[in-house]
Amino acid sequence: MRQRCHPSSCRTNVNSPSASSPHITIVGAGLAGSWLAWWLVQSGCTILLVDANEPTTSTRVAAGLVNPITGPRYQATWQGATLLPWMAEAYRSVERATGAAILRETRLWRVIRDADSLRRVRQRLHEGEYDWMNLRLVDAGSHHGIDMPFGAVDVQAYTVNTVAFVEAMHHWLQRNGSTVSHRIVGHNESQQGAVVWATGWHAASDKRWRWLPFAPVRGDILDVSIPDLDLQHVVTGRIWLVPQGGNLYRLGATYDWDRLDSVPHDVFRRELLDAAAALLGPRPMHVVHHAVGIRPAVLPRRPIVGQHPTEVNHYILNGLGTKGASLAPWAANALANHMVHGEALPADIDIAHYPYSDNV
Ligand SMILES: Cc1cc2nc3c(=O)[nH]c(=O)nc-3n(C[C@H](O)[C@H](O)[C@H](O)COP(=O)(O)OP(=O)(O)OC[C@H]3O[C@@H](n4cnc5c(N)ncnc54)[C@H](O)[C@@H]3O)c2cc1C
Numbered sequence: 001m002r003q004r005c006h007p008s009s010c011r012t013n014v015n016s017p018s019a020s021s022p023h024i025t026i027v028g029a030g031l032a033g034s035w036l037a038w039w040l041v042q043s044g045c046t047i048l049l050v051d052a053n054e055p056t057t058s059t060r061v062a063a064g065l066v067n068p069i070t071g072p073r074y075q076a077t078w079q080g081a082t083l084l085p086w087m088a089e090a091y092r093s094v095e096r097a098t099g100a101a102i103l104r105e106t107r108l109w110r111v112i113r114d115a116d117s118l119r120r121v122r123q124r125l126h127e128g129e130y131d132w133m134n135l136r137l138v139d140a141g142s143h144h145g146i147d148m149p150f151g152a153v154d155v156q157a158y159t160v161n162t163v164a165f166v167e168a169m170h171h172w173l174q175r176n177g178s179t180v181s182h183r184i185v186g187h188n189e190s191q192q193g194a195v196v197w198a199t200g201w202h203a204a205s206d207k208r209w210r211w212l213p214f215a216p217v218r219g220d221i222l223d224v225s226i227p228d229l230d231l232q233h234v235v236t237g238r239i240w241l242v243p244q245g246g247n248l249y250r251l252g253a254t255y256d257w258d259r260l261d262s263v264p265h266d267v268f269r270r271e272l273l274d275a276a277a278a279l280l281g282p283r284p285m286h287v288v289h290h291a292v293g294i295r296p297a298v299l300p301r302r303p304i305v306g307q308h309p310t311e312v313n314h315y316i317l318n319g320l321g322t323k324g325a326s327l328a329p330w331a332a333n334a335l336a337n338h339m340v341h342g343e344a345l346p347a348d349i350d351i352a353h354y355p356y357s358d359n360v
Helices: 007-011 031-042 080-098 115-126 162-175 200-205 266-280 324-341
Strands: 024-027 047-051 103-111 135-138 141-143 146-148 152-160 179-182 194-197 217-225 234-236 240-245 248-252 286-295 304-307 314-318
Touching: 024 031, 031 047, 031 162, 031 314, 031 324, 047 162, 080 103, 080 152, 080 162, 080 324, 152 324, 162 179, 194 324, 200 286, 200 314, 217 266, 240 266, 248 266, 266 286, 304 324, 314 324
Parallel strands: 024 047, 024 194, 047 179, 103 234, 194 314
Antiparallel strands: 103 152, 135 152, 141 146, 217 248, 217 286, 234 240, 240 248, 304 314
16 A cells, blocks of 8 residues: 655644654655655645765766767667756756855757767658757868767757756755754664655665665766866767866766775776877876765666665665756656655656566
């Protein structure tokens, strides 16, 4: 039987923070937990949001890029036609409520790798896959000092300032009757009411959730200064380069499934700098900062959301992988509507579809 945070019970305390204990505990205050808190409070719930306050997390190091064209095959991102405009409006609502600057529209140049890729892009254009995008093809040549022998796709994209988002959200929650606190929540701690685990890659080692198909992946990212490069737009190829103002760029990201620690390694720094040199040509680059995060990726490459099959007051919101900036608002909204209004979760993200074992 599904337990629900019934809307009428949620609404009793929304303007009266001291009235009694919060109805829903969210463990983890990254993109996932913070977005869920937002939607639940919109539905009248009062929240306790608890976070371990680690110095680096996936949310804190992310570049926040939302790219409509993804993968080595240049496909349109999953559900992009509906998801991206909806996501943009969701961030705008948070900006209006908090006064923070979070979402930025930008142009993105996806450099086309070779003749096969160009054929593929033209075919997708011809078949209408990119029709919903604001997009044009850039001719082969040298643009802003970058060689593009097969041209590029110039498309409207977004960047999300993930740190600004979580910080603004936490202040807003506290101003609106919810509680944000910093500590590690133990797996077996007894909790009142519903508990949502939005713990990122840590869920992969949590006895309650480790039966789900987690495949956490380390990512290294650099802040680099490139004195003779003056880009206003994002450039992506095998890696991506996001302008941060002046001559500063964020350069990312690596993928490694084995070294799941937060220590910056030279090997990944070198990998990024070599890839940047291949994209931009040889030019001076100075590393200002090197950060590491572990992405909460899962094998199906879709969010994993829902209620635990046997411990029915426990829920999960996870699996944002490489696309937390765009997927978090939507997946969190689906879970909030499920918990508060009893709406069915979209089938492709509901954990009910995974075989459960308590013996993993
Ligand atoms: C290098 C890199 C670059 C990226 N770039 C992009 C990008 O450009 N665009 C994009 O969309 N996505 C990007 N991502 C992915 C994005 O960061 C993630 O999809 C997203 O941030 C995941 O959010 P989350 O809230 O699920 O997890 P997290 O950010 O990991 O948050 C989980 C939180 O839970 C806390 N926690 C865990 N266990 C406990 C516990 N027991 N008690 C209390 N607190 C706990 C953690 O401390 C953490 O704060 C990038 C990731 C990396 C690593």
